[in-house]
Amino acid sequence: MSTLTHPPATEASTTTTPPALAPQPVQLTTAREINPRVLAAWSRFKYAGLRFADVTGLSFLPPILRLLDGEETAKQWREIVRTLFVPAAAFALFLFAWTVVAPHHRTKSGVVPTPSAVWDAAQSIWAFHEREGKKESAYLMSGDERSTWLTAARERLTKLEPYEQAASRAVAEATVANQQSVESKIAPLVAQRKELEESIASAQQARLAAMETQQAALPSASVETKEAFLAAVRAHQEATEAERLELQQLDAKIQTARDRVDARLNGAKRTQTAIAEERQYLATLVDQLDGANQESKLDREISQLRNNQRDFLASAGSDILPAAMRVVQSERRINAVRESNYAKPWTxxxxxxxxxxxxxxxxxxxxxxxxxxxxxxxxxxxxxxxxxxxxxxxxxxxxxxxxxxxxxxxxxxxxxxxxxxxxxxxxxxxxxxxxxxxxxxxxxxxxxxxxxxxxxxxxxxxxxxxxxxxxxxxxxxxxxxxxxxxxxxxxxxxxxxxxxxxxxxxxxxxxxxxxxxxxxxxxxxxxxxxxxxxxxxxxxxxxxxxxxxxxxxxxxxxxxxxxxxxxxxxxxxxxxxx
Amino acid sequence: MSSRDQRYVELFQVGKTYPNAVGDPFTVVEEFDLIMRRGDVVSLIGHSGCGKSTVLSMVAGLNETSRGSIAIGGREISGPGPDRAVVFQAPCLMPWLTAYQNVRLGVDRVYPHATSAERHEVCEYYLAAVGLGDCLYRLPSELSGGMQQRVGIARAIALKPRLLLLDEPFGRLDSITRMELQDVILRTLDRESITTLLVTHDVDEALYMSDRVCMMTSGPRARIGQLLELPFCKPRQREAVLEHPLYYDLRACLVSFLEEQDTQRGRLQEVEFVSRIQQEVETLVENEVVRSPSPQVANSTTELAVVN
Structure with missing residues (x-):
């Protein structure tokens, strides 16, 4: 209680307490004075919480509970900073470093995904799971529920159509824009490559011409001159190799520039994929509700059975046995459909x-x-x-x-x-x-x-x-x-x-x-x-x-x-x- | 008292020698002779490390004797058993069992033919007797050191032992708790009259709790140095004991014996002093001034080793 009566100024000077949280214990004090039952319930809750934190080892819980009780505020804030804020800050720092570093590392499977891409992937995993669950229940659905679901799914499909068109348009536009920006980035590089090629060709020709003139005088020359000629040939080979490498490096540069996909195209593609996935899902859902649905399959089989039964009753002579066979087969199929289930993939x-x-x-x-x-x-x-x-x-x-x-x-x-x-x-x-x-x-x-x-x-x-x-x-x-x-x-x-x-x-x-x-x-x-x-x-x-x-x-x-x-x-x- | 009761507990020439890998075997206790009457409370007193606890654990059967034999009620012991209950220096309660369950563990063993309700009653009775009637179902960790030791005492006494062995049971307690527990034990002993061997290094405790004090020489090769019959009446009252005319003389006798064990000097004066005090006690006992049960002349069976 004594801590509560401190003037706020001293508290602020000793701790990092945000001022917004300071009045909270004071409110509790008034509640304490008014209703002892509330106080008793609170203290039961507090001790239950402390015991829970003790058993589970959740070390950030006790200081929060104690802080709410107005117990040694400064100390509790220090504890909260240590047990909650510091780990949270460390994790935030990690996420930040990840976001910054990831796009710079290219692999065969694409760029290392950033946290937001991972979050998207998590959502898509979850969406897949939910959709499969709905498909499964759609297969077993019957009656009014089935028809309402069917209408809803069909409505959604028609609604999706304009979005899909817009998405493919956006992708086309973004592809063109990307192409243009890539071309404009590549143009100077291509020019550079051409220039390099030409200079290499002329240099090579010059070296070859020089060697040919030397070769004419060689048979009568001294051993030293012959050795010098060999050295020139060696140098020529090395220079050719170096020029080839230079050209390759430039080619690789051009290729990376060509492969670069800008964010706009990526986003457009992602939207398109998401819409296509949903469309596919809705199509399957409609199928599971309509043609492939257990109830409708059963309906079909039962009407087939009726026909077969009628045929059997009407048949005579040697037709009786095949007709009876058909009836039994129909019955077996009905049983199989009754026991069947949607072939749900693992999620x-x-x-x-x-x-x-x-x-x-x-x-x-x-x-x-x-x-x-x-x-x-x-x-x-x-x-x-x-x-x-x-x-x-x-x-x-x-x-x-x-x-x-x-x-x-x-x-x-x-x-x-x-x-x-x-x-x-x-x-x-x-x-x-x-x-x-x-x-x-x-x-x-x-x-x-x-x-x-x-x-x-x-x-x-x-x-x-x-x-x-x-x-x-x-x-x-x-x-x-x-x-x-x-x-x-x-x-x-x-x-x-x-x-x-x-x-x-x-x-x-x-x-x-x-x-x-x-x-x-x-x-x-x-x-x-x-x-x-x-x-x-x-x-x-x-x-x-x-x-x-x-x-x-x-x-x-x-x-x-x-x-x-x-x-x-x-x-x-x-x-x-x- | 029959002759068997006269020699209810008999330690004859008991010795303990530990093998020593790098030298001569180490003899802790040697030629230890002691005879206890039924219902007797005997204190073993001596310096720490002199072998008191070794003697006690040999009587308990937890430690084998190297020489000599120990008999209780005319039968030689072999191994530990519930007829010789031990209260250890540490309470030694199972921390995963409640106070009640700790006592029940032994009671189940000693009363195999009793019904569950009877055993329950026994446990409750002894826990109430040591003042823990309302903490039956608490874990040791929820009890104070003194309360834990009370559970240990209840566990021992509930076994209805023929011989109760107390191994410095108050050694780790503060002096107020110690006095409380001394009274708890004395009251229980008055009620149940259990033959008791108490190991202690506290002179006042020995004087207050026991009928006879057995002083041990310092080890190695510790043996009985002196036996001292105490003249205080039963049931013991702390004030009465403290105000007894001979209390300070007896105390001085014990202290000087222990000091003499330290210095090994003034041995002769010591012997004279002890025998003078003992004589006074004997006169008092003979006149039946102080002791209510029929007096026995001290050392009728065991001679004063030093006097010889």
């Missing part, structure tokens, strides 16, 4: 979900192996020394080596993926069925497990082996049996270290998974990157950079989750090393 959000599922699957396999083995290693030095060669030998093996082996072994267990009981069972499950778990998925998960289990194993062994002697003495005095000693003393005491290991394992697993998917072509983030690399579209590069950020953010979230788990199980506060 990045779906691939992300599949990757996360895969990493947790592999992590679970690895932990189920590593924790029991680690406990045994910690309990028995003999077992530990039996395991040491395996740990030492297999720990450094790269995922790139494990993956093909895992693929072969998993393939051995699942020889026919299309006709496998376990896989079809998994596909029928509600939440993970759409992920289409296949041998490549399992092999990637096994690779994750093989690469990530070591950290958990070693940390578990260490945790179990280094249980405080005092606790073990208590267990001895109480003569606890083995089970109680293990589950009541040893494992709880080792839990913080076990979770440290699990945290490292999950981080390793996430890194390994992306590489594994890239190699095994298991649908996921790695596959997306690989597809983009092979695709070579104008925004592929930008999409790959989008993936960099997505992988980073998901890795961060996974790490945070593990930190929270670690904080919740650790009885001392040792878990908070971020």
């Amino acid at each position: 990045l959000p779906m691939q992300i979900a599949r990757s996360v599922a895969c990493v947790f699957f592999g992590f679970a396999i690895g932990s189920l192996i590593a924790i029991p083995v680690g406990v045994l290693c910690g309990l028995s030095p003999t077992f530990m020394s039996a395991m040491t060669p395996f740990i030492a030998l297999f720990k450094p093996v790269s995922p790139i080596v494990w993956l093909p082996i895992a693929l072969i072994i998993v393939g051995g267990f699942i020889p026919d993926p299309n006709n496998n009981g376990m896989l079809s069972f998994l596909e029928a499950l509600p939440l993970i069925g759409w992920m289409k778990i296949n041998p490549a998925f399992i092999a990637s998960a096994v690779t994750v497990a093989l690469c990530s289990l070591w950290a958990t194993l070693v940390n578990t062994a260490l945790g179990v082996a280094s249980v405080d002697k005092d606790y073990l003495n208590v267990a001895r005095v109480l003569q606890l049996n083995f089970r109680d000693r293990l589950f009541k003393i040893i494992i709880p005491s080792a839990l913080p270290l076990i979770f440290t290991g699990l945290r490292i394992s999950l981080g390793v697993g996430w890194m390994v998974l992306i590489a594994g998917e890239l190699l095994s072509s298991s649908e996921g983030i790695g596959k997306f990157v690989w597809d983009q690399f092979n695709n070579g579209a104008s925004d592929s590069f930008a999409k790959m950079i989008v993936v960099v950020f997505i992988v980073g953010v998901i890795g961060l979230i996974l790490d945070r989750l593990m930190v929270i788990c670690q904080r919740l199980v650790s009885f001392d506060n040792s878990g908070l090393q971020v």
Whole structure:
């Protein structure tokens, strides 16, 4: 309270407080005086927030909460600057440097994309995902909803037409303008090249003529003169080479100038592409709502069935059997259409979900192996020394080596993926069925497990082996049996270290998974990157950079989750090393 | 008292020698003889490092004896067990268990045939007895050092041990908490009359808590230097003990013994002093002035090593 009564002048002199925020605590003070219930609710909220920040390690939260409470304003501002503004400023600086540097680096796949291009790519990834979702629902749509959607889509298509024309006009104009500017830039260079060519030709001719006259007098000349002639020939060769290089450099310069596309043309092309994409999307959507729609297909098939049934009833003699066959075939087709679904391609959000599922699957396999083995290693030095060669030998093996082996072994267990009981069972499950778990998925998960289990194993062994002697003495005095000693003393005491290991394992697993998917072509983030690399579209590069950020953010979230788990199980506060 | 109760705890020629990789084996304790009556509270006092805790952990079974034997209730011990509960210097509570669960851990072990409700009652009773009736479900990290040690005491006493071993249980506490806990233990001992061995280096604590004080010589090769029977009445009242006419003499006797262990001088005067004090105690005890239970002449079983 005393801090609140300070005159604003002293506060401004000691801190960087913007004046706009200074009155806030004062308002709170009046609220405090008026309504104690509000105060109580606020303080509950504040302490809940502080606890949350403590568990999650979000260090910028406490100073904000304390600042709102008017607690040591100057100190809180310093903390906010340190925990929030400084990282934000560093990131802004990074973005700025990126924007400045990126356009200057040309690669085979075009210029390195700027942050804005990456943002556009992210939006286009998301638009693709949403559109595919709409197409899928359009296929299954029926009745009034279908017709309203259909009208809306058709309206949008007609509306798009003038835009499309305008866009192609703009592209044509921009191409011409670009052409002109390129020509005007190239003209002096072309002239320069011509001049250079001429001067080179005349120089070469002059040198040749000189050598020919020397050659006439050569047979009777002295050895020295002959040697001088050889030197002249050598010099001529070198000069010719140098002139050729000069010409090549000039040609390259002209080519780059010719390739240069100005911003206007780029923008026009981008607009045109966006419109074309939307048009294509709308066309497919209309098709899914109209001709290819499940309901309309069913209608067609049902009317066909009716006809066949009528034919069957009316037929006589040897026609009966073929007519009956047609009826049955129609029935079968109807069933097939009922069960059919839109063939939705994989979109990045779906691939992300599949990757996360895969990493947790592999992590679970690895932990189920590593924790029991680690406990045994910690309990028995003999077992530990039996395991040491395996740990030492297999720990450094790269995922790139494990993956093909895992693929072969998993393939051995699942020889026919299309006709496998376990896989079809998994596909029928509600939440993970759409992920289409296949041998490549399992092999990637096994690779994750093989690469990530070591950290958990070693940390578990260490945790179990280094249980405080005092606790073990208590267990001895109480003569606890083995089970109680293990589950009541040893494992709880080792839990913080076990979770440290699990945290490292999950981080390793996430890194390994992306590489594994890239190699095994298991649908996921790695596959997306690989597809983009092979695709070579104008925004592929930008999409790959989008993936960099997505992988980073998901890795961060996974790490945070593990930190929270670690904080919740650790009885001392040792878990908070971020 | 039957003869078995007279010799309830017996340490006979107990010794501990640690092997030394680069020299002669290192003998910490040698020829340690002690006999405790049932219900007796005996303090082991000596300089730090003299082997007090080694003796205690050998009695607890946590540390094997190199020579000699230890018997309780006429049966020789082997290994640790819940019949000899230990209160360690550090509370040694499992930090992931609540105060209640920590006590329950041992109770489950000692009362295997009791119902869950009975065990619950036992835990509650002993936690209430040490003054933690309203902190049953708190984690050790939420308790102060003194409260943690109370849980440790409750855990030990709830085992209904035949012998309670206290290894400098107040060593890490401030003096006010220490006095509180001394009273907590004394009250519990008065109620349950558990035979107790207390290791301490605090002279006042030894005088206040115990029936007999066993002074150890400084190690290596530590042994019993002196046994001192205390004349204070039970149940102990701190004021009564402090105002007792012999209190300061007994205290001076202990202090001078410990000092003498430092200097190894004035040994003869020391012996005279101790035996003079002891004589006074004996006269008092014989006249049944101070002690309520039937008095035993001090050192009836164990001779004063120094006197010999």
